[in-house]
Amino acid sequence: MPQFGPSFMRTMGAAALGLALALPGVARAQAPAANANTFDAVRARGQLVCGVNTGLAGFAQPDSQGVWRGFDVDYCRAVSAAIFGDPNKVRYVPTTAQVRFTALQSGEVDVLSRNTTWTLSRDTALGLDFAATNFFDGQGFMVKSALGVKSAKELEGATICVQPGTTTEQNLSDWARANRIRFTPVVIERLEEIVSAFVAGRCDAYTTDVSGLAATRSAQPKPDDYLILPEVISKEPLAIGVRQGDARFADVVRWTHFLLLSAEEFGITQANVDQMANDPRPEVQRILGKNGELGKMLGLDNLWAVNVIKAVGNYSEVFDRSLKPIGIQRGPNALWTGGGLQYSPPFR
Amino acid sequence: MSDITLNASAKVAEAVPRSAPISQVGFVGWLRTNLFSGWLSTAVTLALGYLIIRWAIGFVDWAIINAVWSVPNNQTQACRDLRGTGACWAVVTEKHRFILFGTYPYEEHWRPALCIALFVGLYIVSAMRRFWRKELALIWVGVLTLIGVLMWGGVLGMPYVPQERWGGLVITLILATFGLALAFPLAVLVALGRRSKLPAIKALCVIYVELIRGVPLISLLFMASVMFPLFLPEGMNIDKLLRAQIAIILFAGAYLAEVVRGGLQSLSRGQYEAADALGLSYWQKTGFIILPQALRLVIPPLVNTFIGFFKDTSLVLIIGIFDLLTAGKTAIIEPAWQGFGIEVYLTVGAIYFIFCFAMSKYSQSLEAELNRHRRH
Secondary structure, three states, X not given: OOOOOHHHHHHHHHHHHHHHHHHHHHHHHHHHHHOOOHHHHHHHHOOEEEEEEOOEOOOEEEOOOOOEEOHHHHHHHHHHHHHHOOOOOEEEEEEOOOOHHHHHHOOOOOEEEEEEEOOHHHHHHOOEEEEEEEEEEOEEEEEEHHHOOOOHHHOOOOEEEEOOOOHHHHHHHHHHHHOOOOOEEEEOOOXXXXXXXXXXXXXXXXXXXXXXXXXXXXXXXXXXXXXXXXXXXXXXXXXXXEEOOOHHHHHHHHHHHHHHHHHHHOOOOOOOHHXXXXXXXXXXXXXXXXXXXXXXXXXXXXXXXXXXHHHHOOHHHXXXXXXXXXXXXXXXXXXXXXXXXXXXXXXX | OOOOOOOOXXXXXXXXXXXXXXXXXXXXXXXXXXXXXXXXXHHHHHHHHHHHHHHHHHHHHHHHHOOEOOOHHHOOHHHHHHOOOOOEOHHHHHHHHHHHHOOOOHHHOHHHHHHHHHHHHHHHHHHOHHHOOOHHHHHHHHHHHHHHHHHHOOOOOOOOOOHHHOOEHHHHHHHHHHHHHHHHHHHHHHHHHHOOOOHHHHHHHHHHHXXXXXXXXXXXXXXXXXXHHHHOOOOOOOOHHHHHHHHHHHHHHHHHHHHXXXXXXXXXXXXXXXHHHOOOOHHHHHHHHHHHHHHHHOHHHHHHHHHHHHHHHHHHHHHOOOEXXXXXXXXXXXXXXXXXXXXXHHHHHHHHHHHHHHHHHHHHHHHHHHOHHHOO
């Protein structure tokens, strides 16, 4: 008979705690199986429920009339147009960084179009799949032009403004250690405060994702006073997430993204999509449903592509509408033909 | 006041002419006794007065004289040209409907506007003592139902509006009003239960209060929005707002219960014994003798908790609900309007202040009136 000493009690306590922590995991694991068919559920509901950011300039934000606009929002509209032929059958659920994955797991939202970085642990442990990377981002640095710094390597001894608790802080110290650069971090939680601290000169450099830097820079009275350094110290592929277990729905989301890329590649725009149906190129004909049954293979209307492009335009139109005005360059998000990373498999 | 009688006598020599006595009454007297009673006091008054006037002139300059009140088509250049010398109230002009109503469909804004008016009307009616009758409960049920119908719609030709699109001031009022209206009866029951002689009920109430008070509201909201949905059967989703509302009710209930218990404990044993001697049942005793006295004693801490919770509703921002504060913050995300946070925060702060100050003033008058018999 073993003695039930304190160590046994500790073990039992740990086991109970482990069980308590594992319970949501169990529920999580079951969730995809029980609701395997997001695609049919969305169809039956007649509405796509789209998880978006609670407010991020250029990507998702309500305008003065309370209508959601932005790059990520256009992807919701595109998927809705693909499924229903109507971009407005979307219900937007604002999700914070903390609740976004639960919202997807629990079925509160069908798709997470919410600047979420695709990582291995998120892909495997959280019960979700990333359908497509619609924006390649990365962490960079911004300095005042007057500082005369041209490269991040010259930031030795600098004070750097950074937001706490995000991977941004981690990336910064990893990078500094790898490059043997000493720096003083100035850690500020709120975006507005960190920007005003940087503008006021409390720190020499400000680091966050390049898209965020560009947005901040363009909002300044004189954007040319600020310089975004060329170094990008992390990979942040922002991808659209769907629940694991419904490959068909993931396909629809993925190929909606590829459709936007291909449309740009072949010069199909919101304005000329009707005329392009007469284009002699076979792939254009296949995309637009003139030839073949590609739409049907996805389980959609054969004219799905026409509906999507009429609703939001091609990738460059989506990009230019939301991200160009806040000063984000195409950079790595140019098409592969333009030296970027955005590449669509063939439509055939 | 001592009475001084002048004994006017011809023999007394003509009084030496004196300057007028230093006034002790009136505004000048008040100033003299409170602000200029000595050289130190005078110096402090002058220094502070100088600073206050300077600040006030600066504020008026910024907020009124140099301010920009509206700009056409989101062209904020006029505001940016001010470079901080004037307020850009244009941001409030442009975004006021978003701040008040969030993402509610634009052409349906009259519905939440009407709801806000109904809430305010409900507060005013409830505040008047002549309406303190049983019918008031019915009015509450009726008005709250009407607010629900207006917000959701789907009947009488009003299009259905899902909860995700609600936002702004009306969310703050919904969370605070439903939260406190439901938490208060719960709190009274729990406070009574904690003093109960039945061990099971007592233990239950103690566990409830201690568990809820042991965690911050933020973690309770997280539980409600992150953990709770994972335990639900698939396909079943309880509305996000409802989950937050329940968390707020439970949290407020625990705090209010302790406030009420404080009132119960301050009553002397004699009150209980006298009620028992009259042969009143437990509920009669509690309803007629104990609670009216106990609640009257705890008005200040009750209102303190109410005001605290009214502001705590802004914590729902962490689970993505657009209450007044979050809507204000979201309004300045649009690149054109970035950097005009002060104007928006001042506006939102003013709205919170109006509600909290009204509560505080009302509780003062209520306290004075209800405790009139205690004054000497």
